[in-house]
Amino acid sequence: MKFRDLMKGWPVLRQFARGDSRALGDTAMSARSRSLAPRTKTADAVVKSICPYCAVGCGQEVHVRDGRILDIEGDPHSPISRGRLCPKGAATFQLVTGTQRVQQVLYRRPGGTEWEPIPLEEAMTQVAERVKRTRDATFEVTDAQGRWVNRTLGLAHLGGATLDNEENYLLKKLFSALGVVQVENQARI
The missing domain is CATH 2.20.25.90 (ADC-like domains)
Incomplete structure (x- = not known):
């Protein structure tokens, strides 16, 4: 390619030659930029x-x-x-x-220093067992004054800000059925 052809292909020179000094027109386009598509x-x-x-x-x-x-x-x-x-x-x-995103459940055993991958089913079973165990150990049918309360104060739930009203409604029903009374969320919409 000759120097003259090279200079003709340079967008800055095309801009000035065509009076498009701010590069708002086609003069700033290259063959590569013309071939691009979203x-x-x-x-x-x-x-x-x-x-x-x-x-x-x-x-x-x-x-x-x-x-x-x-x-x-x-x-x-x-x-x-x-x-x-x-x-x-x-x-x-x-x-x-993203490739850096964790794609598996990681678990650190009590007293452990390292995270280990476990199957999702195992993690869900562990969560369910711990919720049941805590509920059973802390469930109160009556309070100290003998009033009927059917509750547990050993569990609480705080929902995230991205939960909508319908999700919060279902979570409130679930945790109320378990006897959990500390149920909150950060929903602002």
Whole structure:
């Protein structure tokens, strides 16, 4: 390639030659930039979702192809966020697809110093057994004055800020059925 052809292909020179000094037109484009397309363009489906980080409830669009997430962007039809996401919401793609994300249950035995992977079923069984054991050991049918209370003060539940009213309703029913009276959540929507 001759020096003259090389200089002609340089975007800065094209900008000045065409009077587009601020590079707002086609002069700043290269063959490479013309060939680029958003990865969302090849999506098979767009699934509506809600950002998992806080209680604002910003709308997200999850772009999927062949069962894999291509990208996650703000939902322009969301009345809450109108297509905008904060830096944490914009990083949801890395949260979901990041290679550093833990993909298994880790357990540290009592007195242990190392985490070990265990199957999800084993972890769920351990949680259920510990909840039952604690409930049975701390359940009160009556209080110190002889009043009927049917409760346990040995368990409590604090829901996260991303839980919606329906989820909080179901959690309240579950924990009330267990006799848990300390049930709170951080829901602000």
